[in-house]
Amino acid sequence: MADFFNNLWNWLAEPFNSLYAGSLIRNAFWELLIISVIGGVVGTYIVLRGLVFIVDALTHAIFPGVVIAFLIGANFFLGAFISALAVALVIALVARNRRVSEDSSIGVIFTGAFALGVVLLSSQRSYGRSLEGFLFGDILGITTLDLWVTGIVGLLILGAIFLFRKELLFSAFDAVMARAAGLPVVRLDLFLYLLIAATVVVSLPAVGNILVLAFLVTPSATARLFTNRFYLMMPIAVVIGMLSSLVGIYLGYYANVAGSAGVVVVATGFFIIGLLVSPHSGLFVRVRQWRQWRNQLRRASQNGLEKPQPEGRA
Amino acid sequence: MLNFLSDPLNQVFVQRSLLEMLLLGLLCGVVSSYVVLRGVAFLVNALGHAVFPGIVIAYLVGGDLFWGGLAAGLIVVVSISLAERNQQVSESTAIGVLYIGAFGLGIVLVSGIKRASTGSLDNFLFGQLFGVGWNDVLNTLLVSLLVLGLIFLIRKELLLVSFDTQAARALGLPVGRLKLVFLILVALTVVTGLPAVGNILMIALLITPGATARLLTDRLVRMMIIAVGVVVVAGLVGVLASYHLGLAPGACVVVALTVLFLLALLYTSVKNALGDRLSMGPTGKPVNRRVENQVPPGA
Numbered sequence: 001m002a003d004f005f006n007n008l009w010n011w012l013a014e015p016f017n018s019l020y021a022g023s024l025i026r027n028a029f030w031e032l033l034i035i036s037v038i039g040g041v042v043g044t045y046i047v048l049r050g051l052v053f054i055v056d057a058l059t060h061a062i063f064p065g066v067v068i069a070f071l072i073g074a075n076f077f078l079g080a081f082i083s084a085l086a087v088a089l090v091i092a093l094v095a096r097n098r099r100v101s102e103d104s105s106i107g108v109i110f111t112g113a114f115a116l117g118v119v120l121l122s123s124q125r126s127y128g129r130s131l132e133g134f135l136f137g138d139i140l141g142i143t144t145l146d147l148w149v150t151g152i153v154g155l156l157i158l159g160a161i162f163l164f165r166k167e168l169l170f171s172a173f174d175a176v177m178a179r180a181a182g183l184p185v186v187r188l189d190l191f192l193y194l195l196i197a198a199t200v201v202v203s204l205p206a207v208g209n210i211l212v213l214a215f216l217v218t219p220s221a222t223a224r225l226f227t228n229r230f231y232l233m234m235p236i237a238v239v240i241g242m243l244s245s246l247v248g249i250y251l252g253y254y255a256n257v258a259g260s261a262g263v264v265v266v267a268t269g270f271f272i273i274g275l276l277v278s279p280h281s282g283l284f285v286r287v288r289q290w291r292q293w294r295n296q297l298r299r300a301s302q303n304g305l306e307k308p309q310p311e312g313r314a
Numbered sequence: 315m316l317n318f319l320s321d322p323l324n325q326v327f328v329q330r331s332l333l334e335m336l337l338l339g340l341l342c343g344v345v346s347s348y349v350v351l352r353g354v355a356f357l358v359n360a361l362g363h364a365v366f367p368g369i370v371i372a373y374l375v376g377g378d379l380f381w382g383g384l385a386a387g388l389i390v391v392v393s394i395s396l397a398e399r400n401q402q403v404s405e406s407t408a409i410g411v412l413y414i415g416a417f418g419l420g421i422v423l424v425s426g427i428k429r430a431s432t433g434s435l436d437n438f439l440f441g442q443l444f445g446v447g448w449n450d451v452l453n454t455l456l457v458s459l460l461v462l463g464l465i466f467l468i469r470k471e472l473l474l475v476s477f478d479t480q481a482a483r484a485l486g487l488p489v490g491r492l493k494l495v496f497l498i499l500v501a502l503t504v505v506t507g508l509p510a511v512g513n514i515l516m517i518a519l520l521i522t523p524g525a526t527a528r529l530l531t532d533r534l535v536r537m538m539i540i541a542v543g544v545v546v547v548a549g550l551v552g553v554l555a556s557y558h559l560g561l562a563p564g565a566c567v568v569v570a571l572t573v574l575f576l577l578a579l580l581y582t583s584v585k586n587a588l589g590d591r592l593s594m595g596p597t598g599k600p601v602n603r604r605v606e607n608q609v610p611p612g613a
Contacts, residue, residue, distance in 0.1 A: 107356070107359060118515075210417065211414065224403070271411050280402060
């Protein structure tokens with residue numbers, strides 16, 4: 001038995017202690033943990049406020065900014081941040097036109113921005129390789145400097161959210177009520193976009209700009225399945241994000257699966273499990289409720305109390 | 315100028331890619347009109363990404379990318395509609411979580427084949443417009459005929475559902491099933507465009523033409539004609555730009571499409587702004603039509 005635990009411990013510790021990749025994997029692990037914390041907190045507001053599509057657009061839309069920064073040798077973070085803000089602004093402007101619904105204008109602008117990034121990048125020779133780096137990141141290429149940047153920006157994001165937690169909570173639950181109460185809902189949304197853009201940008205080197213959506217949305221959506229309480233949702237989301245990251249690291253080490261994509265698949269697996277076993281609305285609970293209801297009906301009809309009406313017919 | 319046009323147009327591969335763009339324009343112009351009216355842009359975006367793991371699996375087992383992509387797209391659409399039945403999951407959350415999960419699965423699978431052949435990932439994602447063969451064109455023709463024919467058969471139901479879902483439901487139309495049929499047609503359209511522009515850029519072809527046309531007209535048939543025209547013009551501009559500047563062709567077409575959308579937006583905004591000023595009364599003072607058309611009190 002002790003032997004078994006010893007082997008297990010060795011198996012679990014091996015990726016982090018391995019001679020060649022150990023330090024890279026340790027960096028990757030810490031980076032994923034930090035991203036899980038920011039993603040769990042920011043994502044809770046995204047899921048409750050129903051901003052998933054806009055976040056999706058923002059994550060795609062920072063692509064041209066990153067490419068331009070790459071081409072002119074400027075700072076990545078700056079390029080990504082500017083283009084995220086520009087796209088958020090353009091979407092807000094376009095959505096004011098009443099002929100085109102908000103979701104169509106989001107779709108138009110973000111695919112256009114994304115294609116612009118591909119066009120710009122295709123002016124470089126052998127662009128396929130750098131393209132993949134931008135889109136999907138390189139989890140094993142995280143330096144200590146990256147870790148510091150992510151950590152400090154993460155603290156700033158969490159601090160900003162802490163300062164405005166009441167206002168953000170109100171507008172997340174009932175935007176109409178919040179507006180009626182005199183809160184600047186539009187400006188609060190813009191503030192949230194700013195924080196989301198910052199999160200996407202610091203996650204860029206590790207997970208790339210497409211898959212970051214999963215880090216922002218999936219753990220919080222899963223946490224929503226397990227609780228109805230706002231302040232419980234955040235820690236649950238963070239823990240689910242961290243667990244996914246850890247399993248993703250092992251998948252990457254032992255099964256040679258692309259690092260961040262492995263984390264995304266594991267997180268989606270947790271969400272699907274949540275759909276099945278959620279205590280409030282999971283499939284299993286629903287089936288049990290339906291069986292109880294059917295049995296009650298059957299008993300009632302056997303006792304001759306009342307003939308149950310078949311469902312769905314008048 | 316003549317060389318600028320005739321030089322590329324004499325090349326067989328350019329002719330083929332233009333023919334492909336023309337067919338895709340016909341197909342996407344019609345489908346995107348319904349996408350925009352029905353307001354399902356996020357689902358289309360999800361579908362565009364979700365075909366990816368199917369393509370990779372088909373590639374791995376040596377099957378047809380078309381059927382692999384179609385199957386994956388349908389599986390994700392059905393999963394989304396199942397997930398959003400849970401009252402703790404909103405529609406947009408279900409769409410976002412499941413499509414990015416499917417996409418991540420595709421990346422995981424690609425990392426398995428990467429060692430065998432490098433650089434195939436961007437071909438999947440962005441296609442090769444200048445590399446389409448006659449069989450691709452023929453395939454697009456057949457799928458276009460199928461999808462357009464089916465849309466023609468259910469055009470009345472689609473129109474009613476697009477404009478007033480509740481009225482359609484009250485009239486007894488199977489709204490949920492119609493949505494599923496429509497999404498199957500969208501999935502067919504996405505996988506048809508795979509060889510030419512890839513799955514990510516197909517999303518643009520399925521949203522932008524309809525949105526552009528919607529800015530310019532209120533009538534459905536006119537909207538479709540404008541949308542088709544928009545794709546054809548963007549296709550020509552994109553192919554020429556890509557030929558002369560050596561840029562990625564599919565992405566050039568999408569950038570041209572987006573520019574056309576922005577131009578249409580500018581046109582309607584300017585027209586609306588000028589509209590107030592053009593409706594001046596004979597005295598040169600602006601006429602307040604709303605007041606003028608009101609019934610005077612006591613009449």
